[in-house]
Amino acid sequence: MSTHDDGTELEFFEEPATLEAPGRPRRRIRPPRGGGPRRPAPPPPGAVALARLAGLVALAIAVVIGLVFWxxxxxxxxxxxxxxxxxxxxxxxxxxxxxxxxxxxxxxxxxxxxxxxxxxxxxxxxxxxxxxxxxxxxxxxxxxxxxxxxxxxxxxxxxxxxxxxxxxxxxxxxxxxxxxxxxxxxxxxxxxxxxxxxxxxxxxxxxxxxxxxxxxxxxxxxxxxxxxxxxxxxxxxxxxxxxxxxxxxGTGNGNGNVSGLHGSVLQSTEAVSGGQSKTLTVSTPTNVREAADLAFKVTFQNAGDFPERGVPVTLTVSLFAKKVYTKTETVPSIDTKETTTVTFSNLQLPPSTFSSQATVDVVVGKVPGEVKLDNNKASYPVFFSLSSNG
Structure with a gap:
């Protein structure tokens, strides 16, 4: 039996590693979580940017609209x-x-x-x-x-x-x-x-x-x-x-040189109460019922040949020669031969006038140039009594 002592060792050829065909990487399968719903996948990055841009545009539009309204x-x-x-x-x-x-x-x-x-x-x-x-x-x-x-x-x-x-x-x-x-x-x-x-x-x-x-x-x-x-x-x-x-x-004081006929004539004085009217007389006392609506109506005429302005008319109620009521009304203007009536109301006479004889004096004031004065005033005796209605 011969042996080779040349030290030569036998060499074996190694087979090359087997190359697997390229393919898609395997997805790692994660076990499902116990019981809960599956978590939605996050949106792609491009969608987020688009949403942000849309929000900014909407905000800009709102700002513009607000500025327009402002x-x-x-x-x-x-x-x-x-x-x-x-x-x-x-x-x-x-x-x-x-x-x-x-x-x-x-x-x-x-x-x-x-x-x-x-x-x-x-x-x-x-x-x-x-x-x-x-x-x-x-x-x-x-x-x-x-x-x-x-x-x-x-x-x-x-x-x-x-x-x-x-x-x-x-x-x-x-x-x-x-x-x-x-x-x-x-x-x-x-x-x-x-x-x-x-x-x-x-x-x-x-x-x-x-x-x-x-x-x-x-x-x-x-x-x-x-x-x-x-x-x-x-x-x-x-x-x-x-x-x-x-x-x-002339004088400018209303009492200067006056020509022509001037003057007033007092025609009548009436007491009106409760819808009834009584004409006062200078000779006989007149019974006048006191009521809230008691009024005296004085009628006079411009007997002159010229219009008159600012004619005063005064009514006075006296008891035992003591004045208990007096008031003056002014007629703005009155034409020639015109007749007008002045009303005195809201008299508010004191209780002392009731059941006593009083005097009602009426005077139509003198106008410039008036000479005859005895026909523009009168004194009337009256008895005031309370109305049967209280």
Whole structure:
């Protein structure tokens, strides 16, 4: 048996490692959790970004809408303030301008007024209208009211011209008749009526429509009416005023040089109670029932040839020569030969007057130029008794 001692070792060829075919990695199967629902898979990263972008867009839109409403609200408030400020500036002008004829009405019932006084006051009222015009001219109305504001100026111009013309007519009356002067005054006074129409129809109405159209709430165009009593500017009324003033000349105190016949005549005095009327007499005591509605009615006539103004009528109740009630009422004006009645009510007589004879004295006050005074007063004996109704 031979042996190889060459030291050579036998070498074996190793087989290469077997390569498995490439494939998808195996998913690791996790055992299900006990009992609970399966957890939803998270959204992909792109969906989250898209949702965030949509939220930002929605927020931006909300901010823009809020800004739009805020700006609109600010604009609405600014518009309201602009119109309110303008109307607040117009209002005192409207009131001042409308007051002139009310002042005229008060003045013509003043028995101390003279023709020169009235001429002067008409001129003064005309200048006041001009001052109101200047004040209105300085105002800056909102653009949509520019046209209406021009009618404010037109109104004030008409009034200034009308009052100035009335003063001029009185100044230039001269020897004209009362009727002629009264007709001229009435014609010029139509400018005052026209001014009321201009204000109402060409300023107030369009301004009100503009405020409604623009949605301006809580702001109104003020009224301004100078002729509140149309009777004041009729030929009859002007004739009464001018005729009365014309009969008095000179001193200006209401008791100056007076021409013609002037005076009043007391015609009757009645006691009215419980719907029944009794005429008092100067010779026989009259039984008068005291009640809450007891009133005395005094009737007198202007027996003169001229209208009279500011005629006082006084009623006095006396008990044993002591006055327990006295009151004076004033008749603003009374035309020639006109009859008027003055009522005295709410007497509130003291209990001491009941079941005792009292005296009711009535006096129609003296007017300038009146000479005969015995027919404008009377004293009436009366018995006051409580009403059967308590």
């Amino acid at each position: 700006v609109g609200s600010c604009q609405g408030q600014s518009r309201h303030d602009e119109y309110a400020s303008y109307m607040n500036d117009v209002r005192p002008i409207a009131q001042s301008s409308a007051a002139s004829l009310r002042d005229y009405q008060r003045q013509v019932t003043n028995p101390k007024l003279t023709l020169a006084d009235l001429e002067s006051k008409l001129g003064l009222w005309s200048r006041q209208q001009q001052e109101d015009y200047d004040a209105a001219l300085r105002l800056v109305p909102p653009a949509p009211l520019q046209a209406a504001h021009q009618q404010v100026l037109a109104t004030l111009q008409l009034r200034a011209i009308g009052l100035a013309n009335l003063a001029n007519i009185l100044t230039q009356a001269g020897s004209k008749s009362t009727d002629q002067v009264a007709n001229e005054l009435t014609k010029q006074a139509q400018l005052l009526s026209a001014s009321d129409l201009v204000w109402a129809e060409l300023f107030k109405l369009p301004a009100t429509d503009t405020l409604k159209r623009l949605g301006v709430i809580g702001v109104s165009a003020p009224p301004s009416q100078i002729v509140t009593n149309p009777e004041l500017i009729t030929p009859h009324s002007f004739g009464e005023v001018y005729g009365g003033l014309r009969s008095t000349t």
